[in-house]
Amino acid sequence: MSEFILELRAITKTFPGVKALDRVNFQLRSGEIHALMGENGAGKSTFIKVITGVHRPDEGEIRYNGERVEFKGPNDAKKLGIAAIYQHVTCYPDLSVTENIFMGHEKVHKRTRRINWREMHHEAQRLLERLGADFDAKAMMGSLSVAQQQIVEIAKALSTDAKVIIMDEPTAALTQRESEQLYTIAEALRDSGVAIIFISHRFEDMYRLASRVTVFRDAKYIGSWGVDEITNDALIVAMVGREVTQLFPKKEVRRGEELLRTEGLGRTGYFADISFALHRGEILGLTGLVGAGRTEVCQALFGIEPCDRGQIFVKGSPVAIRDPLQAMQLGIGYLPEDRQKQGLVLDWEIGRNITLPSLGGLSRRGWLDVGREDAVSQTLAEKVSVKARSIHDLVSSLSGGNQQKVVFAKLLTADLDVIILDEPTKGVDVGAKSSIYEIISDLASQGYGILLVSSEMPEVIGMSDRVIVMKEGRITAELQRGQVTQEAILEAAMSGNEAKPHPIHAG
Structure with missing residues (x-):
């Protein structure tokens, strides 16, 4: 018996004009959680498709339990016990959990050849209980949360007796509590002998779960290490190809005039008594556990879901913000948490996305000046370092980090003073994060007031001048840059009491 349940040797895969994998290696043991990390475009997605039989490699070999195998299609990989769970769950929302679990391998009566619903429901429920699920096998898939749908996907893999499970960015859309539940499930699977390839951009996922980590960069295999054998800095160098000397390039900027102030802001059922001020050149962090009400506060400030009590002041004048257009006219811009949906x-080009908020200023007598539009979008795309062949490429063709840069460029076409950033580095790799932090720091130095909403404590601590912590819709702490620690944030986010009212000065 081989030491490795799955081994890939010198795998190469080429598409027209692109070498997606260039002699990559990978080794996986039974009962192991092995992290696979790398920037977007490193080859991870193609790697998954080779393992699951979607793509056949041009060169190299795959070994399963020591024997060389060739997958002619996904069913060949499935028969050997290889399954993949993707970040964006692919399911049938109008069918039950049981139907989703057994789709394509339904249990049937031997004599009548009809579907054996009783056995399927029983087996589905048993799998859900094994995974600690709090919902029924007869529930409709569309009624479940993203975390619950991922549990169904894991149950589906187990229903095929999977020995190797690939988890592709499974925590990207989960809350901290849901991530912990997934960690517990992954550890239980590992202890039962299942081998897991865990793909993530989040270092906390790797440190929490994996015993080994492999890094790909630019379609090449860079190396494999024990998680306790490689430093964070060395891992970043392996992923990015250069030393990121300053992951959080925070510039010291003198705080200017007050741009935005809230007093007693509230929206029934979501948040209450939100009072803070934001100044020119300042980065104000807003954090707390997912569900604390941070996004709802941002949406109220941008007029998406207006507040029902309290007051908003823009440059000292009271305003009532009823919709996003009014917010932008007042100089407030918003980068939403879900860049792809919001x-x-x-399906539009990069340039058209960038200029969308400013079509009026690029038009003459009702006709769009296309030449001017191209010039503006080209300038802004270069300003935020969007990596693309042309501004006429579709946004859908870009990596997550470059899509996020397009949203930044889009904000810069409008005449803004305040920029609200809701999870600006969510789902992007460490190299793209470093670039986005530079953009944020540059915007603050240019005089924008930045409200930075983030669940990542190193990001909040590294980039903010002040930090506001929320819990259950209320502010529980306001910390100055020198006071901010992970421990202080966690205490305020998990057990903190409502912060005492404090005077808000316009200076």
Whole structure:
């Protein structure tokens, strides 16, 4: 018996004009959680498709339990016990959990050849209980949360007796509590002998779960290490190809005039008594556990879901913000948490996305000046370092980090003073994060007031001048840059009491 349940040797895969994998290696043991990390475009997605039989490699070999195998299609990989769970769950929302679990391998009566619903429901429920699920096998898939749908996907893999499970960015859309539940499930699977390839951009996922980590960069295999054998800095160098000397390039900027102030802001059922001020040149962090009400506060400030009590002041004048257009006219811009659904038109070109908020200023007598539009979008795309062949490429063709840069460029076409950034580095790799932090720091130095909403504590601590912590819709702490620690944030986010009212000065 081989030491490795799955081994890939010198795998190469080429598409027209692109070498997606260039002699990559990978080794996986039974009962092991092995992290696979790399920037977007490193080859991870193609790697998954080779393992699951979607793509056949041009060169190299795959070994399963020591024997060389060739997958002619996904069913060949499935028969050997290889399954993949993707970040964006692919399911049938109008069918039950049981139907989703057994789709394509239904249990049937031997004599009548009809579907054996009783056995399927029983087996589905048993799998859900094994995974600690709090929902029934007869529930409709569309009624479940993203975390619950991922549990169904894991149950589906187990229903095929999977020995190798690939988890592709499974925590990207989960809350901290849901991530912990997934960690517990992954550890239980590992202890039962299942081998897991865990793909993530989040270092906390790797440190929490994996015993080994492999890094790909630019379609090449860079190396494999024990998680306790490689430093964070060395891992970043392996992923990015250069030393990121300053992951959080925070510039010291003198705080200017007050741009935005809230007093007693509230929206029934979501948040209450939100009072803070934001100044020119300042980065104000807003954090707390997912569900604390941070996004709802941002949406109220941008007029998406207006507040029902309290007051908003823009440059000292009281305003009532009823919709996003009014917010932008007042100089407030918003980068939403979900860039693909709320921030971009994926089937449009990069340039058209960038200039979308400013078409009026690029038009003459009702006709769009296309030449001027191209010039503006080209300038802004270069300003935020969007990596693309042309501004006429579709946004859907870009990596997550470059899509996020397009949303930044889009904000810069409008005449803004305040920019609200809701999870600006969510789902992007460490190299793209470093670039986005540079953009944020540059915007603050240019005089914008930045409200930075983030669940990542190193990001909040590294980039903010002040930090506001929320819990259950209320502010529980306001910390100055020198006071901010992970421990202080966690205490305020998990057990903190409502912060005492404090005077808000316009200076």
